[in-house]
Amino acid sequence: MNPSSLMPRFTAVFAFLIFASVAGFSQKIAVEDLTVEHLVNPFTIDDAHPRFSWKIVSSVKNTMQTSYEIRVGLNESIEKKQVWSTKENNDQSVLIPYSGADLKSNTRYYWQVRVKDNHGNTSKWSTVQFFQTGLKTEDWVSNWVTVAGNDTAASSPMIRKEFNVSKKVRNAMAFITSKGLYEAHLNGNRISDHYFAPGWTSYKDHIQYQAYDLTNLLKTGWNAFGISLGNGWYKGNIGFAGQNKFYGDTRALLFQLEVTYTDGTKEIFITDDTWKSANGPILYSDIYNGETYDARQEQPGWDRVGFKGNSSWKAVRIIPKGNEKLVGMSGPPVRKHETFKPVKIFKTPLGETVVDFGQNLVGWVMLNAKGASGTKISISHAEVLDKAGNFYTTNLRSAKQTNQYILKGNVAQIFEPHFSFQGFRYVKIDGYPGELTADALTAVALYSDMNTTGTFTSSNALINQLQHNIQWGQKGNFVDVPTDCPQRDERLGWTGDAQAFANTAAFNMDVAGFFTKWMKDVSADQLENGSVPYVVPNVLTKRDAGSAGWADVATIIPWDMYLAYGDKGILSAQYPSMKKWVDYISSVAKNDLWNTGSHFGDWLFYRPNDDNDGRAAVTDKYMIAQTFYAHSTQLLINAARVLGKNDEVSKYEALLKRSKQAYVNENMTANGKLASNTQTAYVLALQFDMLPEANRKQAAERLVQNIRDYGNHLTTGFLGTPYLCHVLSKFSYDNVAYDLLMQESYPSWLYPVKMGATTIWERWDGIKQDGTFQTADMNSFNHYAYGAIGDWMYKNIAGINPVAENPGYKEILIAPKPGGKLSSATGELQTVYGKVKSSWTLQNGVFKLDVSVPPNSTATVLLPNTDRKEKIGSGDYHFEYKY
Structure with missing residues (x-):
């Protein structure tokens, strides 16, 4: 192309959004979105050196921070009770560690920041934010309590206690966890909008607790706490082997309320044997099977002051503390999000009443009902209808996914579960009194509260x-842990799915x-020999572990998170686990070749019905194991470099060289053909640089020929699919990557879309x-692994890429690659520095490109179909030229 035909017009158009975000400020720079350890105003910081982050807002192009000043104090007027301050002349604004005197446990600290930029502007001090340190072991003075006698009832116990708050409250914090x-x-109202607390962790190692600020909810005088307990993952059914009581057979509560009065005195209220418990209206509750709620068993006022109760209320029993650690909550809570009204209520060919919410989702259905006492309403959940249009639940295996509500007499009521969730698009309603209308039903999505x-x-x-x-x-599938699926009797933290999808x-x-x-749970459940379980938290302990991919x-997600968020801390925290995993592989490898153990391989790869020409996609x-051996070793090397562990870099570089040579010796012919002539074989070899440089071009050609031989269809499974289009783009076959992405017939990404999918399927078909289903015992319609193509779409279609040398989008590569007959595409990403577009x-x-770069970041723009490279700072830019 003649460079003179390029017509670049990259005007620095500072968009309205940027002006709007600084409206009201007299100066040209400000700071906002302050966080501590990725959290806004967190209550349970266990780290002795918590890290501060902020974003810069500027109306001036090419803005970079040149210095920052942080101050931390013990009240909102920080300068009056300041405990630490620092001023540094650099451009770091993400995860700056506290380095003052030791922080006290169970203490609220306030902080703010101001910055200077390269244009001579100084921001005002930010709004004051806070973080609260967590409880140390010795800070817990409370007792674990459970019901009187053995905890054998299927129903959920209610536990209550009244406290007299004798003076005016300055501050009140409740710390709660449970088995x-x-x-x-508190006083008849839920104290938070969190669900499924305390969350699912490797309970045998650690249990999370939550902290709640109740300052504005406590009343002077008597207050009543009422707390219900459910089986959850701890005691209920877990895994697909019919096991329950995996972590223990006794539900228990640990509660500690710490009140500071305005006169400076303090009082602590705890769980002890003066609390009482009774069974309530939740007759049964299980993660897989659903919930049964009998409104006739309600005890109105049980969570309010003055409740007298009946003879069923017994004193609770104190139980010994276990060996597990109590840790502050470090991830986001599960909350309610989107709601859906029915798009259709209809009768199936079998005469059943079914409701279609139009979206496969995870959560539950809120039901409005009124009827005669004892009326039982059942809500069953399903993802799909069968070919005939009937309600289909065979793919749930043993999971019942059914909520039952028993009405009390002719009182309008709203029902929803408490300790169970369902995966569904359709619900079947049985026993509803009167006419069922859309007003009676609302589907609610619940998932971890991630922005x-x-x-x-496009x-x-x-x-x-x-x-x-x-x-x-x-x-x-991000309901506290990254599950494989949300509906059948599984819902486990499969490690392969999570690593494939993390980017x-x-x-x-x-x-x-x-x-x-x-x-943290991956590390906690890692075996002593360094092997890593199939699922985390590990409830499949009788199975082998250590499957490649x-x-x-253990190595992939820490590195991915480092690239995405610039978080060196996760590398440091997980480095021992990363190293143990690589050392485990080395311990079982023979002559640097990992050819032992049990592996899932390229799970759910394409299996043609009649493959008489010998091109089966079995890798x-x-x-496969050898390629991941090398990949994990490379990531360990990368982490060691970042962390300054130079001796270990040398050690593992030598191992990496040997493992790659062992791969070539075992799997590649002299002419460069691989032992398994499959897409996944070539994809993994090329993605992880397993082949000598001279053989890579030919291997890429073989990959493309394989794709063409299958009529522009992929044949990859869980391990090959995430890298397939990346490898094609890496070797300048973007057109082939687009052919695969745009393919509408099976197997392809768009085949489920054409079949009406609203989530990603577990299987390509x-x-x-013909409208029939794949094998029923493993056929989820909400399984995110194949959604890993999203990474390629953002990085190649939109062209938004992190840069490993300056991670977290401190430096950005903008490199869109048009194709696939697309006439437009837009990608936006809110990074830790601000919005990239x-x-x-x-x-x-004519090709037109608009780019936005946040303050304190820089970008390199590679203009497609040219050899032009533009280095730009923050601001908005427009490029336009003949393509």
Whole structure:
């Protein structure tokens, strides 16, 4: 192309949004969105050196921070009771560690920041934010309590106590956790909008507690606390082997309320044997099977002052403290989010009453009902209808996914579960009194409270629906832990699924806290020999561990989170686990070749019905294992470099060289052909640089030929799919990547979309082309692994990329790659520095690109179909030229 034909017009158009965000400020720079350890005003900081982050708002182009000043104090007037301050001349604004005197436990600290920029501007001090340190072991003076006698009842116990708050309250904090799940009420009202607390962790190692600021909820005088307990993951059914009571057979509560009065005195209220308990209206509650609620068993006022109760209320029993550690909550809580009204209420061919909410989601249905006492209403949940249009639940296996409500006499009531959730698009209603109308039903989505950070749209409606499905697959399966599926008798933290999807997850939502929390469980459940379980928290303890591509979660997610958020802390925290995993592989490898153990391989790869020409997509499992051995070793090397562990860099670089040579010796012919001539084999070899440089171009050609041989269809499974289009783009086959993305027939990403999917399916053909289903015992319609294509869509279609040398989008690569007959695409990402945007159109031979770069970041823009490279600072830019 003649460079003179380029017509760049990159005007620094400072968009309205940027002006709007600084409206009201007299100066040209400000700071906002302050966080501590990825959290806003957190209550349970256990880290002795918590880290501060902020974003800069500026109306001036090419703004970089040149210095910052942080101050920390013991009240909102920080300068009056200041405990630490620092002033540094650098451009760091993300995860700056506290380095003052030792912080006291169970103490609230206030902080703020101001910055200077390279234009000579100084911001005002930010609004004051706070963080509260968590409780140390010795701070817990309370007792674990449970019901009198053995905890054998199927119903959920209610536990209550009244306290006399004798003076005017300055501050009141409640610290609560449970063995099982809890729901806490104060004076008749829920104390928070958190659900499924205390969350699911490796309970045998640690249990989270939550802290609640009740300063404005406590009354002077008598107050009543009422707390219900559910089985949850702790005691209920867990895993697909019919096991329950996995962590223990006794639900228990630990509660500690610390009140500071305005006169400076303090008082602590605890759980002890003066609390009382009784069974309540929740007759049964289980994660998989649902909940049964009998409104006739309600005891009005049980969570209010003055409740007298009846003879069923007994004194609770104190139980000994266990060996597990109590840790502050480090990830986001589960909350309610979107709601859906029915799009259709209809009778199936079998005569059943079914409601369609139009979206496969995870959460529950709120039901309004009024009828005669004893009327039983059942709500069953399903993801799909069968070919005939009937309610289909066979793929749930043993999970009942049914909520039952028993009415009290002719009183309008609203029902919803407490300790269970369902995965569904459709519900079947039995026993509803009178006519069922849309007003009676509301579906509520529940998932971990992660801010939406990324959006992606294009000119292709099917691709936009695919992105929608990817996002909803993430929402439905990020319910405190990254589960494989949310509906059948599984819902486990499968490590392979999580590592495959982690990059895409970090585009769609802020998952920094979510994965920080979960990776602690990966470390906790890692075996002593360094092997990593298939699922975390590990409830499949009788099974082998260490499957390639699953156990590598130990190295892959820490590195992915470092790139996405610039978080060196997660590398430091997880480095021992990363090293143990690589050392485990080395211990079982023979002559640097990992050819032992049990592996899932390229799970759910394409299996053609009649493959007489010998092109079956089966990739040798040990061949796959060797590539992940090398990949984990490389990531360990990367982490060691970042952390300054230079001796270990040298050690593992030598191991990496040997493992790659062992791969070549075992799996590649002299002419460069791989032992398994499959897409996944070539994809993993090329993605992880397993082949000598001279053989890579030919290997990429073989990959492309394989794709063409299958009629522009992919054949990859869980391990090959995330990297497939990345490898094609890496070797300049973007057109082939687009052919795969745009493919509408099975197997492809768009085939489920064309079949009406609203989430990502577990199998490429969960619903076959003739309308029948894949094998019922493993056929989830909400399984996010194949949604990993979202990572390629953001990085290549929109062209938004982090840069490893300056992670967390401190430095950004904008490199869109138009194709697939798309006429436009837009990607936006709210990074830890602010919003990055890349939006392009291609019409009538003219390419237009709009780019936004946040303050304190820089970007390199690679203009497609040219050799032009532009380095830019913060601001908004427009590029336009003949394509």
